[in-house]
Amino acid sequence: MRRRGRRAGVEPSGTLADLAPGQSAEVVSVSAAQAPRTARRLAELGFAPGSRVEVVRQAPLGTPVLYRVQGYEISLRRTEAARIVVTRRTAPAGAR
Amino acid sequence: MNASCHGPGGGDTLAPGVPRVALLGNPNAGKTSLFNRLTGLRAKTGNYPGVTVARHVGSCEVGAVRFTVEDLPGTYSLEPISPDEEVVLDVLDGTIPGVPRPDVLAVVLDATTIRRSLRFLTQVLEKALPTCVVVTFTDELARRGGSLDVPALERALGVPVACVVAHRRGGHDELAAQLARWQEWPEPLLAPPTEGVEQSAWVESVLAAADYSAPHQDRVTGAVDAVLLHPLWGTLTFFAVMALFFQAIFVVAAPLQGYVESLFGWLGGLVADHVGPAWLASLLGDAVIGGIGGVLVFVPQIMLLFLLLALLEASGYLARAAFLMDRVMSTFGLEGRAFVALLSSFACAVPGIMATRSLPSARDRIATMMGAPLMTCSARLPVYVTLIGILVPRDSRVGPLGVQGLVMFGLYLLGAVSAMLTAALFKRIADRGAEPMPFYLELPTYRLPVPRSVLLAMWEPSKAFLRKCTTVILGTTLVLWMLLNLPLAGAAELRSAGLDPGDPADAAAVSAYVVEHSVAADLGRAVGPVFDPLGFDWRVNVAVLSSFGARETFVATLSQVDSAQQGATAAEDEPPGSDLGLSAGVVAALLVFYVYALQCVATMAAIRRETGSWRWPAVAWGYMFVLAWTMALLARTVTGWWAG
Amino acid sequence: MTAVVPLHPEPTGRISELRWRVPAGLLPFTGPVAGVRGALGQLLLDGTVETLLVEPAAVVTVLGPGHGWRGDGARVRSALQAALAEPAGWRPGPGCTPLTxxxxxxxxxxxxxxxxxxxxxxxxxxxxxxxxxxxxxxxxxxxxxxxxxxxxxxxxxxxxxxxxxxxxxxxxxxxxxxxxxxxxxxxxxxxxxxxx
The missing domain is CATH 3.30.300.130 (Fe-S cluster assembly (FSCA))
Structure with missing residues (x-):
C-alpha cells in the first residue's frame, strides 16, 4: 500500500485497484483523463465522491475485482478501478 | 379479474392510436420478467432500424383499454455510452424513424439497489413524459433486513408508484389498473435535479422520506460466492457447469434432432412412394420437406440452449461465469459473457449467435458473431470424418494416438483459435477511434428463476428463428435443388444414355446423370478458375457449391458426383469420394476450406436476424470465403511440400 | 456529500406551491420567513418567491404571480439548497415561533x-x-x-x-x-x- 504521509485518521491517495479484498475506502474522485464517459458512468454506478467502497473478492486470475458500493455488488476490471482515487480511513468503517 | 393482460391475442400490436408504454430500468431490475407478465405470449422480437439492438414489443389489455408495451434495453443511464443505451434515449426522444415516441413510461426500480436507480429516475423524469415507477424485489429487500415505505415513496416522488413481486401475481393487476389511468397521473411540478450535489440531496431526501434502509449483504449469496468464485473450487465448478451445458446442447439435443430428421425422412419417403413424376417427388421430398426439416432440426438445440441460458442467467450464475472468464476473454478484446456464446457455437453457430444477446455491448455482439461460425460445429463433423478418412489411413498412429483423431483435434483447435482471433480483430476494428466502453458487471444476488420467464425465454427465440429463418433456408434449399436438378432430364434422354428411369436399380445412376448435366455442374466448371489453385476439379466444386446451403450436404453430393463418375458400382465400405483420385494436398485444402468457409444458410439467417440487416451476414460470408480460400491454398502448398 | 442537506419537494395541491422536505429541526423556528441571506433572499425580494414558510420538517415556497416551476423551479431549488446549508442566515418574520x-x-x-x-x-x-x-x-x-x-x-x-x-x-x-x-x-x- 502506498503511503504518502498521514493526516488525522486518514491515509490519503491511492486508487481502488490498490486495495486488497476485505479493505474498504471512500471515493475521492474519478479520473476523467482520456475517458470522460467512463468516469461519468463509474459515478453513475455509485462510485461517486464520498461513497464507501469495499473490496469483496477478486477473480481467480486477479481481475476483475468485485466491489460492494451503495448496497450492491459490481465488478470492475483493474484498469477501470485504477481510475478511481480513494482515501482509506484507518478507523474501522462505521458509516454506511 | 378486470385487469387482464392475457386476453385474446391480436396481431396489431403496433396499431396507431393505442397508447404506448415503454419499460425502462437498470439491467437486472426485473424489467423483462415484468414485460413477460404484462404481454405473455403476445410479444414480438425484432430490431431497431439500423442498429444491432433487439426490440421487444407486446400488447396488454386492461379492461377495455389496450396498450402496446415496449421493453427497452436495460440501461444505467440516459447519458449513452453504447449503441444499446443510445437506442433508449432515441426512443424517449422519438428520433428513430418508424418507432413512435412512447406515451407513457414505466420505470422499473430494484428496491435493493434503489439508491443507485433513483439517479437514473431523475434522468427519466427530465423527459417530462407521463411516468410511473414500478418497485421490484421488495420481498428480497425485506428478507435482507431492509425496508421501504412505498406510499411514502409515492408522495416523495410525486408520480404513481406500484409494487410488483416477480413470484406473486397481485401487484401486476394493480400496475395494469394504474396504467389504464395514465391520463389522470399527476405530473411533478418540478423535475428533480439530474446531477451534482443537488441530485445527491434529492436522492437522500426521497430515501429518508420513504424510510429506506438498505439491505445487508445477502448471506446465501456471500456463502455461495465464496465457493463459486473460489480460485480452485470456483474454477472447477465453472468447468463442470460449462461441460454440462455443452453436453446438454450437444448430446441431449442430438437424439431430439435425430427424431426431427427421421420424421422428415419418413415424410420424404412417403412423398417418394406416392408422388408420380420423379422430379416432383424430388422437389417435394428433397427441397420442400428437406428444407423445412433443415429449419426444424435446429429447434431442439435452440430451445435447449435458451432454456439453459435462461436458467443460468436468472439464477445469477451467468454473471459469475462471465466474472471468472473475463480475464481470458479480455486477451481477445472481448468480455467474459462472450465465452458462453462461443462455447455454444461448438454445437452449432445458430444458438451461439443467438446467445450473443446476453452481451450488453453491440460491438461485442458483432465481434462475437463474426467469430462464432469458425467454431467447429456439429455439421462439420461428417465432412471432417469423410475427408480425414480419405487423407489418413485408419490404422496410422503416432505413439498411442490415432492420427485420424489427432487431425480431428487439430481442426477443432484451428477453428477455436481462428474464431477467437477473428473476434479480436473485429472488436479492434469496431473500437478504433472510439473511447473504449468500460467493463462493469453486476453480480446480482442468487435468485430463483421465474418459471414463466424461463419458458418464454426458451419459446421466444425458437419462434423468432422459425419465423425469420424458414423463408431464407427453404428458399436456399429450393434454389440449390433447382441448380442440381435443372434442366430436367426426360425419360427419352435417360434411355439414350443407357439408363432406365423406371428401374430402381438404376436410381443412383439416374440421379448421378441428372447432377452431372445440371446447372450446378456447369457452375462447377464455370467457377473452375477460382478453385483451380486449390486443386479442386469440377466435381469437388459441385459438392462445395451445393454445401453452401449446409455443410453436411457436401458428403451426399460428393458421393452422388462420385458415383456419376464411377457408375453405380462404387464399393460401399469406402468413404464417398475416395475414388475421385484426389491428392493429399487437395484433401487437406478441402479440410481447411471447411474450417473457414461460411457454408451454412442457417447461420447467415441467424446473423441477419440478430443484426437486423444483410450487411453482417455478407461481411461474414465474404471474409470467411477469402480466409478459407487463402488458408486452403496454404494447406495444399504445405501438404505438397511435406508429401513430396 | 455528507455536508449536503437532503432536500426534495412534494406537491401541496396548489400549483404555485411546493413543500420542500428538510430534516426535522434544521431551522430553529416555524412560520413565515422575513429574509434569507444569499440567492434565496434575492428571489424573495424580487418576487419570484412570494412567500417562504417554515414548518417543523419542511419549507413551503409559494411562487409569485407570473412565475412558474418550469421556468424558475431550478433556480429556487439551488437557492434553497444553498440557504439550508446556513440555517443562521434565515430571519424569522412576525408571528414566528421558535422551534426547540x-x-x-x-x-x-x-x-x-x-x-x-x-x-x-x-x-x-x-x-x-x-x-x-x-x-x-x-x-x-x-x-x-x-x-x-x-x-x-x-x-x-x-x-x-x-x-x-x-x-x-x-x-x-x-x-x-x-x-x-x-x-x-x-x-x-x-x-x-x-x-x-
Missing part, C-alpha cells in the same frame, strides 16, 4: 405515528399516541390490542425508535406510558415486554 429540539422531536414522532408504522399498529387493532417530548425523550402511549401484546415492546423500541432516530439523530430514548396515565416507566425493552 424537543418540539421538533414531538412533531417527528407524530409523523411516524401518522405513517406506515402507525398504520401497522392500527391494522392490528392497537393504537399509538405520542404524549410529549422532554429532554430528548419521547413519551408514547400504546393501547387497544397493544395492551398485553408480546410484540408491542419490539414495535416500540425497534421500529418506532429506529424510524424516529433516523429523523432526529439527537433522540435519547422512547418511554412507553400506560394509556390510563403516566405512571410506570419502562424504558428498557425487557421491562416493556413485562409490561406489555
Amino acid at each position: 429540539s424537543d418540539q421538533a422531536l414531538l412533531w417527528a414522532a407524530e409523523e411516524v405515528v401518522r405513517g406506515r408504522l402507525g398504520d401497522f399498529v392500527r391494522s392490528h387493532g392497537g393504537s399509538l399516541t405520542v404524549l410529549g417530548a422532554d429532554g430528548g425523550v419521547v413519551e408514547v402511549a400504546m393501547a387497544g390490542a397493544c395492551d398485553g401484546c408480546r410484540t408491542a415492546g419490539f414495535t416500540l423500541h425497534s421500529r418506532f425508535e429506529q424510524e424516529l432516530r433516523r429523523r432526529c439523530p439527537w433522540l435519547d430514548g422512547v418511554r412507553a406510558v400506560p394509556a390510563a396515565g403516566r405512571a410506570q416507566d419502562s424504558d428498557s425493552p425487557r421491562e416493556a415486554r413485562a409490561w406489555a
Whole structure:
C-alpha cells in the first residue's frame, strides 16, 4: 500500500485497484483523463465522491475485482478501478 | 379479474392510436420478467432500424383499454455510452424513424439497489413524459433486513408508484389498473435535479422520506460466492457447469434432432412412394420437406440452449461465469459473457449467435458473431470424418494416438483459435477511434428463476428463428435443388444414355446423370478458375457449391458426383469420394476450406436476424470465403511440400 | 456529500406551491420567513418567491404571480439548497415561533405515528399516541390490542425508535406510558415486554 504521509485518521491517495479484498475506502474522485464517459458512468454506478467502497473478492486470475458500493455488488476490471482515487480511513468503517 | 393482460391475442400490436408504454430500468431490475407478465405470449422480437439492438414489443389489455408495451434495453443511464443505451434515449426522444415516441413510461426500480436507480429516475423524469415507477424485489429487500415505505415513496416522488413481486401475481393487476389511468397521473411540478450535489440531496431526501434502509449483504449469496468464485473450487465448478451445458446442447439435443430428421425422412419417403413424376417427388421430398426439416432440426438445440441460458442467467450464475472468464476473454478484446456464446457455437453457430444477446455491448455482439461460425460445429463433423478418412489411413498412429483423431483435434483447435482471433480483430476494428466502453458487471444476488420467464425465454427465440429463418433456408434449399436438378432430364434422354428411369436399380445412376448435366455442374466448371489453385476439379466444386446451403450436404453430393463418375458400382465400405483420385494436398485444402468457409444458410439467417440487416451476414460470408480460400491454398502448398 | 442537506419537494395541491422536505429541526423556528441571506433572499425580494414558510420538517415556497416551476423551479431549488446549508442566515418574520429540539422531536414522532408504522399498529387493532417530548425523550402511549401484546415492546423500541432516530439523530430514548396515565416507566425493552 502506498503511503504518502498521514493526516488525522486518514491515509490519503491511492486508487481502488490498490486495495486488497476485505479493505474498504471512500471515493475521492474519478479520473476523467482520456475517458470522460467512463468516469461519468463509474459515478453513475455509485462510485461517486464520498461513497464507501469495499473490496469483496477478486477473480481467480486477479481481475476483475468485485466491489460492494451503495448496497450492491459490481465488478470492475483493474484498469477501470485504477481510475478511481480513494482515501482509506484507518478507523474501522462505521458509516454506511 | 378486470385487469387482464392475457386476453385474446391480436396481431396489431403496433396499431396507431393505442397508447404506448415503454419499460425502462437498470439491467437486472426485473424489467423483462415484468414485460413477460404484462404481454405473455403476445410479444414480438425484432430490431431497431439500423442498429444491432433487439426490440421487444407486446400488447396488454386492461379492461377495455389496450396498450402496446415496449421493453427497452436495460440501461444505467440516459447519458449513452453504447449503441444499446443510445437506442433508449432515441426512443424517449422519438428520433428513430418508424418507432413512435412512447406515451407513457414505466420505470422499473430494484428496491435493493434503489439508491443507485433513483439517479437514473431523475434522468427519466427530465423527459417530462407521463411516468410511473414500478418497485421490484421488495420481498428480497425485506428478507435482507431492509425496508421501504412505498406510499411514502409515492408522495416523495410525486408520480404513481406500484409494487410488483416477480413470484406473486397481485401487484401486476394493480400496475395494469394504474396504467389504464395514465391520463389522470399527476405530473411533478418540478423535475428533480439530474446531477451534482443537488441530485445527491434529492436522492437522500426521497430515501429518508420513504424510510429506506438498505439491505445487508445477502448471506446465501456471500456463502455461495465464496465457493463459486473460489480460485480452485470456483474454477472447477465453472468447468463442470460449462461441460454440462455443452453436453446438454450437444448430446441431449442430438437424439431430439435425430427424431426431427427421421420424421422428415419418413415424410420424404412417403412423398417418394406416392408422388408420380420423379422430379416432383424430388422437389417435394428433397427441397420442400428437406428444407423445412433443415429449419426444424435446429429447434431442439435452440430451445435447449435458451432454456439453459435462461436458467443460468436468472439464477445469477451467468454473471459469475462471465466474472471468472473475463480475464481470458479480455486477451481477445472481448468480455467474459462472450465465452458462453462461443462455447455454444461448438454445437452449432445458430444458438451461439443467438446467445450473443446476453452481451450488453453491440460491438461485442458483432465481434462475437463474426467469430462464432469458425467454431467447429456439429455439421462439420461428417465432412471432417469423410475427408480425414480419405487423407489418413485408419490404422496410422503416432505413439498411442490415432492420427485420424489427432487431425480431428487439430481442426477443432484451428477453428477455436481462428474464431477467437477473428473476434479480436473485429472488436479492434469496431473500437478504433472510439473511447473504449468500460467493463462493469453486476453480480446480482442468487435468485430463483421465474418459471414463466424461463419458458418464454426458451419459446421466444425458437419462434423468432422459425419465423425469420424458414423463408431464407427453404428458399436456399429450393434454389440449390433447382441448380442440381435443372434442366430436367426426360425419360427419352435417360434411355439414350443407357439408363432406365423406371428401374430402381438404376436410381443412383439416374440421379448421378441428372447432377452431372445440371446447372450446378456447369457452375462447377464455370467457377473452375477460382478453385483451380486449390486443386479442386469440377466435381469437388459441385459438392462445395451445393454445401453452401449446409455443410453436411457436401458428403451426399460428393458421393452422388462420385458415383456419376464411377457408375453405380462404387464399393460401399469406402468413404464417398475416395475414388475421385484426389491428392493429399487437395484433401487437406478441402479440410481447411471447411474450417473457414461460411457454408451454412442457417447461420447467415441467424446473423441477419440478430443484426437486423444483410450487411453482417455478407461481411461474414465474404471474409470467411477469402480466409478459407487463402488458408486452403496454404494447406495444399504445405501438404505438397511435406508429401513430396 | 455528507455536508449536503437532503432536500426534495412534494406537491401541496396548489400549483404555485411546493413543500420542500428538510430534516426535522434544521431551522430553529416555524412560520413565515422575513429574509434569507444569499440567492434565496434575492428571489424573495424580487418576487419570484412570494412567500417562504417554515414548518417543523419542511419549507413551503409559494411562487409569485407570473412565475412558474418550469421556468424558475431550478433556480429556487439551488437557492434553497444553498440557504439550508446556513440555517443562521434565515430571519424569522412576525408571528414566528421558535422551534426547540424537543418540539421538533414531538412533531417527528407524530409523523411516524401518522405513517406506515402507525398504520401497522392500527391494522392490528392497537393504537399509538405520542404524549410529549422532554429532554430528548419521547413519551408514547400504546393501547387497544397493544395492551398485553408480546410484540408491542419490539414495535416500540425497534421500529418506532429506529424510524424516529433516523429523523432526529439527537433522540435519547422512547418511554412507553400506560394509556390510563403516566405512571410506570419502562424504558428498557425487557421491562416493556413485562409490561406489555
